[in-house]
Amino acid sequence: MTEKTLGSRPEIEVRGLYKSFGDNEVLRGIDLEINQGEVVCVIGPSGSGKSTLLRCVNLLEEPTKGQVFVGGTELTDPDVDIDAVRRRIGMVFQQFNLFPHLTVTENLSLPQRRVLRRDKATAAKVAAENLERVGLSEKASAYPASLSGGQQQRVAIARALAMGPEVMLFDEPTSALDPELVGDVLAVMRMLANEGMTMMVVTHEMTFAREVADRVVFMDGGVIVEDGTPDQVIGSPQHERTRHFLSRLLDPAMAEVEEETSDQVGKGD
Amino acid sequence: MTDTTGNDVRLQPKQPKKKGLTRRQKRSLSRGIQYVVFVAAVIAFAVAADWDRLANQFAQEDIAEQMFPEVITLALKNTVLYTVSGFAVGLVLGMVIALMRLSSVGPYRWLAGVYIEIFRGLPALLIFIFIGVAVPLAFPGTEIPGGTYGKVALALGLVAAAYMAETIRAGIQAVPKGQMEAARSLGFSPARAMISIIIPQAFRIILPPLTNELVLLFKDSSLVLFLGVTLEERELSKFGRDLASQTANSTPILVAGLCYLLVTIPLGFVVRRMEAKAQEAVK
Numbered sequence: 097m098t099e100k101t102l103g104s105r106p107e108i109e110v111r112g113l114y115k116s117f118g119d120n121e122v123l124r125g126i127d128l129e130i131n132q133g134e135v136v137c138v139i140g141p142s143g144s145g146k147s148t149l150l151r152c153v154n155l156l157e158e159p160t161k162g163q164v165f166v167g168g169t170e171l172t173d174p175d176v177d178i179d180a181v182r183r184r185i186g187m188v189f190q191q192f193n194l195f196p197h198l199t200v201t202e203n204l205s206l207p208q209r210r211v212l213r214r215d216k217a218t219a220a221k222v223a224a225e226n227l228e229r230v231g232l233s234e235k236a237s238a239y240p241a242s243l244s245g246g247q248q249q250r251v252a253i254a255r256a257l258a259m260g261p262e263v264m265l266f267d268e269p270t271s272a273l274d275p276e277l278v279g280d281v282l283a284v285m286r287m288l289a290n291e292g293m294t295m296m297v298v299t300h301e302m303t304f305a306r307e308v309a310d311r312v313v314f315m316d317g318g319v320i321v322e323d324g325t326p327d328q329v330i331g332s333p334q335h336e337r338t339r340h341f342l343s344r345l346l347d348p349a350m351a352e353v354e355e356e357t358s359d360q361v362g363k364g365d
Numbered sequence: 366m367t368d369t370t371g372n373d374v375r376l377q378p379k380q381p382k383k384k385g386l387t388r389r390q391k392r393s394l395s396r397g398i399q400y401v402v403f404v405a406a407v408i409a410f411a412v413a414a415d416w417d418r419l420a421n422q423f424a425q426e427d428i429a430e431q432m433f434p435e436v437i438t439l440a441l442k443n444t445v446l447y448t449v450s451g452f453a454v455g456l457v458l459g460m461v462i463a464l465m466r467l468s469s470v471g472p473y474r475w476l477a478g479v480y481i482e483i484f485r486g487l488p489a490l491l492i493f494i495f496i497g498v499a500v501p502l503a504f505p506g507t508e509i510p511g512g513t514y515g516k517v518a519l520a521l522g523l524v525a526a527a528y529m530a531e532t533i534r535a536g537i538q539a540v541p542k543g544q545m546e547a548a549r550s551l552g553f554s555p556a557r558a559m560i561s562i563i564i565p566q567a568f569r570i571i572l573p574p575l576t577n578e579l580v581l582l583f584k585d586s587s588l589v590l591f592l593g594v595t596l597e598e599r600e601l602s603k604f605g606r607d608l609a610s611q612t613a614n615s616t617p618i619l620v621a622g623l624c625y626l627l628v629t630i631p632l633g634f635v636v637r638r639m640e641a642k643a644q645e646a647v648k
Contacts, residue, residue, distance in 0.1 A: 156546055183552035193547035197566050210561050211552040252547075259551060 105168070107132045107263055107294040108153060113162035115148055122148045124318040126162070130311075135295045137305035137326075140315035141341055146298045149315070150267050153296065154185045167262055183211060186256030190268040192248040194240040200227065200251050201236045204258045212259065219258075226254040230284050246277030250284055257288075264288065266297040302345060306330055314338045428616040432608060436617075439597070440604035441624050447586040447600055450514060451521025452579055458522055459529030464559070466534050477530065484527035489520070489585045496520040497592045513598045517589050521582055528581075532574045536567035576636045580629050601625060 108130040115123040122145045130136050138146045151157040153164055155171050155178055164171045169181050195203050204223035208214045214222070227233050230250040240248055249269055256264060266285065270278040282304050289295060289308050299305060305312050305326055312329040314322040314337075322329050322338050333339045386394065465477035484492070496516050500509065509515040540563050548558035568575075587602035594603060605621030 154550055156550060179549075179552045179554050182550055185550070187547075187550035189543060189547065191541075191543050193541075193543040195544065195547070195562055195566075197569060206561060207548075207551040207553065210557055256551070 105132060106130060106165070107134070107167055108296060109163075109165040110149070110153065111163040111165075113149070113152060113164065114160045115145070115152060115157060116160045122318055123152070123159075126318075126320060128313065128320065128323075130294060130296055132294055133292045134310045135289045135293075135297065135308055136311045136313060137309040138296065138298045138313045138315060139300070139302070139305060139329075139341075140321075144315040145318040146315045147267055150265050150296060150298050153265055154182055154187055156187075179211075183259055184262045186253075186259060186261035186264040188249070188252050188256055188264065188266045188269045190271050192240070192245070192252045192272070194248055194252055194255070196240050199237050199239055200232070200243075203240070203251060204255050207255065208258055222258050223254075226258045227251070229257065229287070230254045231280075244277055245273045246280045249273065249281045253281070253284055253288075263294045263296070266295065266299065268298050268300070270299070270301060300345065302330060302342075314341065316341065422615045423619045425612075425614055425616045428608075428612050428614050429620050431612075432604075432617055432620050436601070436604060436620060436624060440599055440601045440621070441628075443589075443598060444583065444586050444600040444624075445628070446514065447517045447521065447589060448579065448583045450518035451525055451582050451586065454518050454522025455525025455529050455578075455582070456575075458526035459533055462526060462530035463533035463537065466530060467537060481527045481530055484523055485531075487524075489524045490588055490591065492524055493520045493588045493591045496523075513589070513592060513594050516592055517586065520588075520592075521585060524585065525578060525582055528578055529575065532571050532578065533567065536571035537563055539570050540566045573636050573640045576632060576639065580632050580636075583629060583632075584625065 106129040108128070110126050110128040113123055113126040114121070126145075126149055128136075128149075138149065140146045148157055152159050153166065153171075155164070159172060162172065166181060167184055170176060171178065171181055194200075195206070198206060201220065201223050204226060205216075205219035208219040208222060209216065224233065224236070227236055230253055232247060232250055232254070235243060235247060235251070240251065243251065253264075253269075269285070270281050273281065278301070282301060285295070285297070285304070286308050297305075297309070307326075309326050311324065312322075312326045313320055314329055314333070314335075316337050321335050322333060328334075329338065330342060333342060462477045462480055465473040466481070468474055468477075496509075496519055501507075509519060511518065537559075544562055544566065545558055548562045549555070553561065586600055589598070589600055590603040590606070594600075599607065601621045601624050605617040608617035609615050
């Protein structure tokens with residue numbers, strides 16, 4: 097593992113976070129800090145609340161209780177300019193969510209122009225640079241529908257990067273992809289990690305977590321069960337729930353049929 | 366008819382011989398019967414109708430000739446003008462109402478709902494009369510700007526807005542939720558995301574139904590005659606009726622009708638083209 101110089105101040109800080117959908121308590125007291133330049137992978141069974149936690153970090157979900165800080169700004173402050181904070185937080189979705197009525201270049205330049213008020217030439221230049229970073233310069237004038245899933249996801253990453261974020265959030269970025277397309281997206285994410293981007297990644301890609309993450313967080317039932325280096329959490333998990341999850345994940349065929357876990361929380365997606 | 370039903374035994378050697386007709390044969394038989402009935406009905410009508418009297422009443426060439434060029438330069442022009450202005454008012458108002466209907470503010474939703482229920486439930490005719498009579502009574506001395514043109518735009522717009530609001534709302538809701546989330550996560554404000562990202566996509570979805578609304582308005586513009594119009598403000602229906610009573614002949618009605626079709630048929634064609642294109646884009 098490459099040693100990185102990590103900033104001391106936490107870029108993302110979550111304190112006592114609770115989130116309920118109606119009677120369904122999805123997050124029950126989350127405390128988490130992610131330092132500048134750190135790459136943290138959040139793993140856990142579906143319904144464990146990991147996606148909800150990620151979406152709380154840029155307030156796409158409104159927390160029921162608790163605080164979220166990004167770059168020192170409290171997002172949960174009712175008077176915060178949430179749009180201004182979100183400009184510093186890039187988000188990549190499982191379903192890509194490119195704007196289908198715009199070309200690839202327009203997908204990258206329209207947000208810059210409308211949100212950051214960059215002029216046309218600057219926006220186009222930044223768009224081209226970021227498309228090159230994800231290796232898709234030749235698709236600049238294509239529409240998203242004509243791209244493969246892996247290409248769409250790389251464009252989505254480039255779109256987020258074009259806004260110049262300090263933090264990137266990834267919500268299962270490879271889960272909707274055909275297996276042979278996963279590698280390209282992970283390669284881009286690896287590049288970002290090497291460049292020192294602060295990243296919070298909800299994922300099922302254990303190899304990626306093991307090789308790229310500085311820390312792995314295992315969630316189950318709306319709480320953080322385990323939090324440590326990849327070697328600790330994936331290599332030698334301390335908790336039975338973590339071991340159980342990892343064994344099922346690494347060898348799905350061997351998992352014995354068992355009774356439903358007591359509380360299936362969250363809207364698994 | 367090139368089918369060779371059942372004659373080619375070599376093609377189906379293993380089919381067990383069934384009694385009666387195969388499904389396919391039954392289908393072509395039933396189709397054949399339908400054609401025969403249809404053609405017989407057309408012939409019956411053609412023979413029974415008194416063509417001479419019809420032609421006399423509806424297709425007098427000299428009367429039709431009298432109508433030109435005013436039927437185009439005046440009547441059709443006014444019809445188009447009324448329709449387009451009503452559509453524009455309806456589109457703007459409909460957009461506002463649709464956004465109110467989707468608002469998180471309760472009273473806005475409620476107001477929009479009331480508006481839609483009222484104006485969708487009332488005949489357009491009553492709204493024309495209301496604009497023509499009630500508004501001058503309620504606000505004496507006020508003139509709706511643009512005279513008859515303004516009144517028509519308002520009346521047609523009020524009716525159209527109710528329908529268009531529902532269409533636009535459906536279109537906005539048909540845009541996947543992830544689009545708004547992606548826009549918000551990039552720092553778009555809700556209003557800016559709506560304008561830059563959601564509404565352009567919604568309009569692609571609702572272009573065909575909106576164009577249908579345009580066709581409906583085109584026909585509803587005939588209700589102008591209940592506002593009382595000057596000679597210069599007449600549109601197709603009024604123009605046709607006036608001339609029909611002057612000449613005691615219905616030829617102008619037929620010509621006016623053809624003028625409507627002159628516009629609605631190409632519009633319908635455009636709608637189908639757009640629907641086909643939209644289908645393709647989804648694939």
